[in-house]
Structure formats: structure tokens, C-alpha cells
Amino acid sequence: MAETVQSPARGVFWMVVTGLCFVAVTALVKSLGQRIPAAESAFLRYVLGFVFLLPIARRLLAVRLTARQWRLFSLRALFHTGGVVLWFYAMTRIPIAEVTAMNYINPVYVTVLAVFVLGEKLALRRILAIVAALVGALLILRPGFRELDPGHFAMLFTALFFAGSYLLAKILSGEVDAGVVVGLLSVGVTIGLAPLALAVWVWPTAWDMLILLAVAGFATAGHYTMTLAFAAAPVTVTQPVTFLQLVWAVALGAVAFGEPVDLWVIAGGTVIMGAVIFITWREAVLKRRITPVVSETKT
Numbered sequence: 001m002a003e004t005v006q007s008p009a010r011g012v013f014w015m016v017v018t019g020l021c022f023v024a025v026t027a028l029v030k031s032l033g034q035r036i037p038a039a040e041s042a043f044l045r046y047v048l049g050f051v052f053l054l055p056i057a058r059r060l061l062a063v064r065l066t067a068r069q070w071r072l073f074s075l076r077a078l079f080h081t082g083g084v085v086l087w088f089y090a091m092t093r094i095p096i097a098e099v100t101a102m103n104y105i106n107p108v109y110v111t112v113l114a115v116f117v118l119g120e121k122l123a124l125r126r127i128l129a130i131v132a133a134l135v136g137a138l139l140i141l142r143p144g145f146r147e148l149d150p151g152h153f154a155m156l157f158t159a160l161f162f163a164g165s166y167l168l169a170k171i172l173s174g175e176v177d178a179g180v181v182v183g184l185l186s187v188g189v190t191i192g193l194a195p196l197a198l199a200v201w202v203w204p205t206a207w208d209m210l211i212l213l214a215v216a217g218f219a220t221a222g223h224y225t226m227t228l229a230f231a232a233a234p235v236t237v238t239q240p241v242t243f244l245q246l247v248w249a250v251a252l253g254a255v256a257f258g259e260p261v262d263l264w265v266i267a268g269g270t271v272i273m274g275a276v277i278f279i280t281w282r283e284a285v286l287k288r289r290i291t292p293v294v295s296e297t298k299t
Contacts, residue, residue, distance in 0.1 A: 011233020014225045015241040021222030023248045026099065028215045029091045030257060036204055038088035041212065043197035044204065046084075046190040049216035053186055056179045060187070063180050069172065076168040077188025083161030084189060085196060086154040093151025095259040100249035101140050101269030102155040104242075107276045108133040109163035117167050125282060129275040136271030139264050182223075239280045243273045 032041055053060070065073070090099055108130055114120040122130075141152055165185075172181050204212070229238045246269045253259035 008233045008237045011229045011231075011238050012241055014229035014232060015238040016244065018222050018226040018229060019242060019245040019248065021218045021225060023100075023245055023252060024218045025215050025222065026091065026096055026249065027252055027256065028211050028218070029088060030096055032092075032208060032211060034092045036202055036208055037197075037200040038092060039085050039193060039196035039200055040202065040204075042084045042088045043190065043193035044209070044212045045088075045215050045219070046186055046193060048209070048213045049186060049220060050190075052216065052220040053183050056183050059177065059179060060183045063176075063184070065176070069175065072168055072172055073184050073188060076165050076172070076185060077192050079161045079164040079168070080185060080189050081192035081196075083158045083165060085193070086158040086161065090151040090154040090158060093149050093154070095262070095265075096253040096257065097246065097250040097259065097262065097265050097269075098140060098152070099155060100246050101265050101272065102137070102152070102159065104246075104269055104272040104276060105133065105137055105156070105159040106162050106166070107279065108272070109159050110166055111279055113163050113167055118170070123282075126279055129278045129282075133272045133275035136268040136275065139268030139271060141268075142264060240273075240277050243270070246270075246273070 029041065036044075087099075090102075111120075111122075111126065112130060115122055137156075141148060169181055169185070246266065250261055250266060254261055
């Protein structure tokens with residue numbers, strides 16, 4: 001089989017496209033506002049996303065898993081369900097830039113949880129990077145200097161749930177085909193969201209459904225272009241590019257939604273992203289890959 005040719009420029013290009021796709025997801029969800037409850041919006045996003053799973057439907061139906069693997073898949077679906085609902089909720093409560101900046105915390109959570117789940121060891125440099133990321137989070141939140149919204153707390157738990165989901169995916173990807181890992185997550189999250197959505201159900205308009213279909217499309221496209229970026233260039237090349245998502249989110253929030261530009265949020269996001277890039281670089285030097293690219297933990 002031909003070996004994939006590495007091209008940093010192509011990797012950066014595809015990661016830029018990935019960032020634009022995920023910013024589009026954020027903007028579309030934001031445009032829904034509070035017309036549809038968060039749990040229902042998330043549920044419809046996953047139901048409409050099934051159309052993009054049709055190419056692997058036969059593989060999903062034929063999959064044979066052990067009891068342990070079913071437990072891990074179920075636990076991952078539970079974590080991801082919680083993360084998705086909280087993310088959709090946060091989008092209705094706080095500015096796009098703050099959601100984007102706080103999403104950078106996900107890889108830091110993964111690094112910490114890997115100590116307990118995968119037996120990773122934390123060297124002093126990585127501990128300092130984690131502390132720096134926490135300082136960045138405090139710059140964004142500024143507790144005691146402003147009133148915090150429930151959306152801020154939702155994002156803190158969103159990052160934690162997505163980190164748990166990512167680590168379980170890391171374990172399962174070594175045992176099961178990648179397409180099956182992605183497909184079963186979508187099925188599991190849809191099942192998990194169904195009762196939550198039915199409990200608060202509001203009939204969506206045709207326009208709402210069109211927006212959610214676009215959300216599913218951009219999310220799927222984003223994950224696909226991200227795999228192209230990984231194939232074209234090392235993660236140490238593509239990881240810094242994810243910072244552009246914050247730049248675009250700030251601009252989009254200001255232009256499309258009239259959200260004021262908060263320099264503290266930009267500063268905090270910069271500090272967190274710097275810490276994530278450092279952790280990623282250290283893992284590359286040590287020839288291992290635990291910390292995900294920011295986009296990998298998206299909805």
C-alpha cells in the first residue's frame with residue numbers, strides 16, 4: 001500500500017478548513033437561540049446526522065463486540081451525551097468566543113485523566129503547562145470580578161465529559177475499527193438524548209430543521225477534514241492552527257451576534273492554547289499521542 005506523503009502546507013490547509021467547519025457549527029447552533037431546548041437541539045442534530053452514517057451502516061449491523069467493549073461504548077455514549085447537552089446549553093447562554101476559548105480546556109482534562117485511566121506519568125513540565133491552562137481558564141471566567149453565568153459552569157463540565165469520551169475512544173480505537181467507533185458513538189448518543197429531548201419537546205419549524213441538518217453536515221465535514229490534516233502533517237504542525245478558531249469566533253460573535261470583544265477571553269484562550277501546544281510538543285518528542293487536537297473533542 002502506498003505510503004501517505006507528508007505535506008505540512010496541506011495539513012495546515014485542512015486544519016484551517018476544519019476550524020471553519022466547527023466555527024460554522026457554533027454559529028448555527030447560536031442562531032437557534034433558546035427557541036428549541038438544548039437537549040432537543042442536540043438530539044435532532046444526531047438524528048439528522050444518521051444520513052452521513054449510511055455508508056457504514058452495514059458494518060455497524062455486522063459488528064460483534066465483547067461484553068467489556070459494550071460497557072465501554074455505553075459509558076462513552078453516556079459521557080458524550082452529557083457533554084453534548086451541556087455544550088448546546090452553553091451556546092444559548094454565553095458568547096461564542098467564550099465557548100470556543102473554554103473548549104481549549106478539553107485536551108488539558110485529557111492529560112490529567114490519562115494519569116488515572118491510562119497510567120500516564122506527569123512530568124514537571126506538563127504539570128506547569130496544566131497550571132498555566134488553569135490560569136488561562138481563570139482569566140476567561142474572572143470569578144469574583146464578574147457574575148458567572150450557568151453557561152460557564154456548563155462548559156467546564158462539557159470539557160470534562162468530552163475528555164472522558166475521548167479517552168474511552170482512545171482505548172476502543174485500538175480494538176475496534178475507527179468507523180465503528182464513530183458510528184456507535186452517534187447511535188449511543190442519539191439513544192441517550194432521546195428521553196431528555198422528549199421531556200422538553202417543542203415542535204421545530206422547517207427552518208430549525210434545516211439549520212440542524214447544516215450543523216450535522218458541518219460537524220461531519222469537520223471531522224473528515226481533520227483526518228485529512230492528520231494524514232498530511234504531524235499533530236505538532238496542525239495543533240497551533242486550531243487557535244484560529246478563537247479569532248474567527250471573536251469576529252463572528254462581534255459581527256453576526258453583536259457580542260462585545262472581551263480581551264480577557266482572548267488572553268485566557270491564548271494561554272490555554274499555548275499550554276496545549278506545549279503538551280502536544282512534549283508528547284511528540286516522547287513519541288506518544290495522548291493529548292487530542294482541540295477539534296477532536298467536538299460534537
